[in-house]
Amino acid sequence: MFVSYKWLQDYVDLTGVSANELAEKITKSGIEVEGVEILNEGIKGVVVGHVVERVQHPNADKLSKCQVDIGEGEPVQIICGAPNVAQGQKVAVAKVGAILPGNFKIKKAKLRGEESNGMICSLQELGMEGKIVPKEYSEGIFVFPADAEVGADALALLNRDDEVLELGLTPNRADCLSMLGVAYEVAAILGREVKLPETSLESLSEKATDYVKVVVEATEDNPLYVAKMIKNVKIGPSPLWMQTRLMSAGIRPHNNVVDITNYILLEYGQPLHAFDYDRLGSKEILVRRANDGEKFVTLDDVERTLTADHLVITNGTEPVALAGVMGGANSEVTSDTTTVLLEAAYFNGATVRKASKDHGLRSEASARFEKGVDPNRVRVAGERAAYLMAKYAGGEVLEGAAEVDTLTVEPAVVSVTLEKINRVLGTGLEMKDVEAIFDRLQFGVSVEGDTVTVTAPTRRGDIKIEEDLLEEVARLFGYDNIPKTLPIGSTTPGKLSEYQKKRRVVRAYLEGAGLYQAVTYSLTSEEKASQFAMEKRDFIRLAMPMSEDRSILRLSILPQLLEVLKYNSARQNDSLAVYETGNVFLSNGVDVLPEEKEHLAGAITGLWNNHSWQGEKKPVDFFVLKGILEGLFAKLGLTERVAYVQAQVEGMHPGRTAEIRLDGSKIGFAGQLHPSVQKDLDLKDTYVFELSLKAVLGVETEALQYQSIPRYPSITRDIALVVNRETVSGTLKDIIVKAGSPLLKEAYVFDLYEGDKMEEGKKSIAFSLKYVDPERTLTDEEVTKVHDRVLEALKEQAGAVLRG
Amino acid sequence: MQERLKELQEEAIQKVEQSSSLKELNDIRVAYLGKKGPITEVLRGMGKLSAEERPVIGALANEVREAIAAKIEAKQNQLEEAAVLEKMASESIDVTLPGRPVNVGSHHPLTKIIEEIEDLFIGMGYEIAEGPEVEQDYYNFEALNLPKGHPARDMQDSFYITEELLLRTHTSPVQARTMEKHNGKGPIKIICPGKVYRRDNDDATHSHQFMQIEGLVVGENIRMSDLKGTLDVFAKKMFGQDREIRLRPSFFPFTEPSVEMDISCKVCGGHGCNVCKQTGWIEILGAGMVHPNVLEMAGYDSKKYTGFAFGMGPERIAMLKYGVDDIRHFYTNDVRFLKQFSVEE
Known part of the structure; x- marks a missing residue:
């Protein structure tokens, strides 16, 4: 507004x-x-001028040479390019030295050999938007009424000094x-008074009801319809002050009758419509729902197809207006109109919203009906419009109005106690303060003991419950004046849940390990939604997506992270490590909340180490990725419970992918992207993982318990084993650990050889085994006994022999 | 013999002093103190001496030997020290060369903002509540005093999946769910961060997915002045002690009275600039006293219980705090953008 x-x-x-x-x-x-x-900001030196002579510019077809009296002695010569400039006009002249918007300075100039001392201005040149300028002046200069005083401040006359x-x-x-x-x-x-506008006028003895009968079929949509009749109007421009007020509010002036209805819309918030009575084709107004498929041409000359959802004003048979939205071309006021039927009505907001939305016709009028007009202002707005039509369109107003009124208006009566006001606001107001506030709002107030009862005027349809009164008190008392306190009463311990705490550990760890946190979109395309998905479920698809690319809820995070890699890689950042934690969405069927599972995904690509001046460059590989994951599980106390198993995952390198298991259940996977996927995304070797964070953080872990540091020395035995190439180190380690316990405290791979010195199909894996007894020093014999058991087990269970 | 010994001592000491390398020094040691050296020779010749002379010469010979040995050791220390210094001199490196890089990642800027806010409120006794991103129409709208047909729930503005399910448009349903779980009893003090979704075209200031962080306090004596005091603490900790806050009345369906909070503009200090649209104030969050309908729907007696709620957008806060000019940066994850937030303030 x-x-x-x-x-x-x-x-x-x-x-x-x-x-x-x-x-x-x-x-x-x-x-x-x-x-x-x-x-009028940035505008100076514009006055009313009188075009005393206009002749054709001798050297230019489209220019006029004008002699303009600007109230400073002799007329000045101004060259003007506007097509509508004419002798006798009163116009806005930017004098030499004037400044127009955009710091445009007017100087003496020569145009095609003719001197020009100033500029005759259009309204646009005075800073007004083209869409609000009256149509007749939109392509040329503005013309003042003939009584405009020469030399007067043109901007003041246009009400721009506002x-x-x-x-x-x-x-x-x-x-x-x-x-x-x-x-x-x-x-x-x-804390001041409101002065109401003038509405009283003398009516003719003829009655409006002699001219028109109003029937409302759809009283729910239209509980009040008032038709006033104004005869003998003379269509012409409205007074300049009214035009300028409309323009300041963003409305384009048309003619006196239409301008008056718009003026009332702004003044009272009540939309009105003026029909050309003689073009109605009947003496009846019938308000009804439209018939399905009924056609109607609105005054913007567009044919609309209506449905039974839409309310129409008809002449008894044909629609003449789409109620509250737009009038019809068939009954529009034109320059020939002499008798006006003025509609002042109360239309249901939802009905108007439906029609304005269906037809894409949101207007100042429809917006007001949609939000609800003041039911008590409908009639008075009509009276005021009639008064203005009599005054500014020469009209004669017929007595009374033809109307249908089924509207019951009950002002809201709401009570609240002073105790409640002060308790909820935290203030120390007295009853007289509260009363004064409602007085200022011109609400009805009565006080009984601690209770104040307020009658809200119908213009304030938002006042319904006691909290609405609290707000009125608070805002007029001033939010600034409410004290600052903190909640008192029982205290609550502030904390993160275990899950939230661990999630922060995960993030901090991954960032410490060199990964940047990314946040990507949950909505994705059908193609990406299921890529790398750990569980196959139905797609959760939006009913009305904005694009196919953002139409389905993701089942995995990786496709989005790969987009991040692709984006950065295309911008010369092809070595990158990112991770994301976020939900994936697993359908549980239509109309049932899906399962939202928090996942953790990561991706590393390009070089992991790049210490260039020392010639150290290490690309990412599976074991860089696995090291990151091992560190993560170590941090969470899950090292012993996690296992990596060779696996096949669609989109992943078939030989370089592991399924990750926690306590034997699959929780995710890690490995290299399939080379063809890498190629499609234009990425260097890329290693990725995705796992269910919910599963990882959801498991119970043992409380931290100190274990004494061994006081006795350990004995280390290194063994190099020859095994089949397919035998994986994890299997060997399991055998070693099982056979060596409890004295075996540690076993790790320290060498792997698959070179040509090995027999075909064989490889050598070397383990370092550490034996220790926390109670005493082990003897060589004791260790040998256990160690032989380990070797025996390796031979028996994995066909592993010591390398000769 | 005595003289010979004295001579040897002087001679050896002189040579030690003149020696300039450890090898030379070792040669001197072998030459004078070795089994074939002159002192040994003197001692070997002692058999010819009288019984009176023998102990005297013996003692003297030992004295001489010790004196030479001591001198050699001193010289050796000196030479070794010099050698170490020389070695270190040759080992000097260019300390201005870059070190072996350690990869460091960082929080996404939105996580930084969210955790900062979480921690601030945890310190004030709040818990962090989370809830589903796909919501039932009831929790997203109805339970928040937005009944069916309310203009704010236009299909055009929300991502509906079915008539009953949609992507939550705010984190407020978490409040409704939390209140419901508390079975009409207080107190509640929660902060709800999370992703929300609206049917907007992505541009510099709009994103179809964004973050929200909301707070809710419900209790028997929660006052609007408590809301004001809480927001004051928040704004000053988040944006600086020197910032002014201003509360303005506003309107939200789920609060009454409703509040909008502005902070004084940091750029112009409140005089008006382009950042604050010449007003001197920057809008930060919306808040208010929980609407009685919302309390009642969640099972609270609104005569007994009151509460306040507030909500803000981490993107907006990050944009103001760090001067980010385009909301899309948060979701593009350009590493040149992300890297800038690895600094801990």
């Missing part, structure tokens, strides 16, 4: 309150003023979609 500071003064005395101060006060008490526009406050209205404050509504608000803030 655009509010003219000058116009507002018709209703509230703003003495001593500048536009900016007013904006600040309005903002602080609940309606955000998003900006204050000074309409400031406009732009209100950002929340849906509850539809009451401020009108100048009067804003006036009530401002009056409450400033």
